[in-house]
Amino acid sequence: MRTWKLAWPVAQPGAVASVQAAVTSTTSQPQARARTSRPSAPPAVAVQRVDKAFKLPHQQYHTLKERALHPFRKDAYDVLQAVDDVTFEVAEGEFFGIVGRNGSGKSTLLKCLAGIYDVDAGDLHVNGRLSPFIELGVGFNMDLTARDNVMINAIMLGLTRQQARERFDDIIAFAGLEEFLDLKLKNYSSGMTVRLAFSVAIQVDAEVLLIDEVLAVGDAAFQQKCFSEFHRLKDEGRTIIFVTHDMAAVERFCDRAMLLEKGKMVELGEPSSIARRYNELNFRRAIPRHGSEAGEERFGDRAAEIVATWFEDPEGQQIGEMGHGGVCDVCFEAVFHEAVENPVFGFALRNVTGTAVFGSTTDLEHGPTGAFAAGERAVVRMRLTNWLIAGTYTVTPSIARPGLGADAIDLRPDVAELIVYGWFPTGGITNLPHQFEVERG
């Protein structure tokens, strides 16, 4: 902790104010976002009908003896088409997002772009020098000092020895590690190592930057600094290709984005529509689960049963995801097996960490619900304006006997999911409607 404070003023525990300032300064960026691409300029990156497949042998023959013993046996293998006929262009100065689920081929595509994998078919052109941020600090040697590592890494990334020497001071200054130059890297904290690696990569002065979720590492302040740096580079006219599955980041930073699924390009367009499409693909299963599942935890005496739970938009369409700030109905359908007087219907919403973010019942908001006879059905809707920040939420519907709500008839925890997208960094779990007013005097 001590070294952190010395070397990284922004990350100091006491410096929350400055972190917040950094956050707000970049949130104003989307408005200022401008297409810098000039139609006449050649694209910074052109990918044409690129294919890349991997052979996945069922049994790997790694030794000559095995080959000698079975010379005629055909190697059995599966072909994994990691990238399948992908075509796109990235204009100079564009912040381009590549999104997709795990195994969609986005990392393979990135490695093809980075020149690490050879493509099977198609053409791939990169105009200018390219700096891959695929993993930070590749080739760092823990037994060497920061000074040596910076030189080696810079040369590995494409600088000449002369250039590396010239930029050395800038690299160290950006990382804020002037005092630890001659410390061996094994004595660095992981945060310091990442900062050093990032500084080297950013100083390589590439025209095209490939970023593969490196920002998952490091603390919030560091991520903020990274993104600010990417924005600065973009303003300088550099091209940035950003691979992620964080839709919030895509909407926040990218000019355009591309969605990959099973190696194929599904859609290319505005970040917001790509984010929606991605959520559809990714959370299709989130659209209501009917009936009871084996192993489901369920509470209550079952005088009535919750048979379906889902989310609806105001038009009555079932939805699995929605934008922040929109209106939706949380719904369930119940079947009564016995007559129940004034049952209390309720919902609770929880986020991925299991924290209850909201809950309400008819007892609190609606009042007595009346008598239900055996065999009767009922649909319960709770309309709400969604002030929750982007994330995945689960709903727990409940029916209880009147009273404190402890006498459950049926309660099914986390039985349906809702994805909320849209980026409003508030530092909390909600973005409440709010206005500022500043009065002088």
Place this chain on the structure above:
Amino acid sequence: MSVAAPHRHYGPSAFGDDLRRFWSLTITLSMTEFKLRYFGSVLGYAWSLVRPLLFFGVLYVFFTKALKLGQGVPHYPVYLLGSIVLWTFFVEATSGCVQCLLAREGLLRKMRFPRLVIPLSVALTALFNLGMNFIAVLVFALATGVEPRWSWLQLVPLIALLATLAVGVGMLLSALYVRFRDIQPIWDVAQQILFYGSPIIYVAATYDDAKQGLEPVAVTLNPIATLLTQIGHAFVDGSYPTAATAAGSGARLLIPLAFILGTFALGLWVFNREAPRIAERL
């Protein structure tokens, strides 16, 4: 910065598209390796001398005192030490290459750089070491009364040929190891055969008339034997047979020469062919 040609083969390759960067990287990697070896330990450079010197000591005592092998051979200890140091270089360069690509997997899978840099930097590190060790050989030679001669200059092309052979074998082994993991034991065995098939503990054409029949064959077919024989003649003592004498005729020396260049060409061809796919096959 660098102006890339808009239309070119883009994937990874053996040489990349910038030869300056290629050399700069090779030198950087081998310097790092060299640095790590000597600066990580207390005795540093001394350690790299200990192994060949100890080996030399054992062989020297055993063969000169027990077997009386070097009797009548002028400056036999100098020849023994020199050939051990050269052999150490060859082993270090080639064996080091076998697993070098696997050892640098992280680099290969995450960065774009000329693939050949890796085996070449291993060979270059071995060459640095040879340079350091050869200082010890020189000191020993002068101390035991070997006269400096102009023929010492022959060492430059001879060691260059040995390095060419080592790099050729290194490229071949490193590229093949990615596909076939039993290159490692195969090369271990091959090395043993080469060691005894080369005039390292013995001096070609001097100690046994009965071997006369076999010797020209060895010197002709084993390029290491050819090189060591000529180095003995040029560096240690003029009374040693030249490679031409030992092989039987000067024309026969074309065979080891062709072998060295052929190995280099084969190694280069195989490595170049494998280079684009090394990252995904590891």
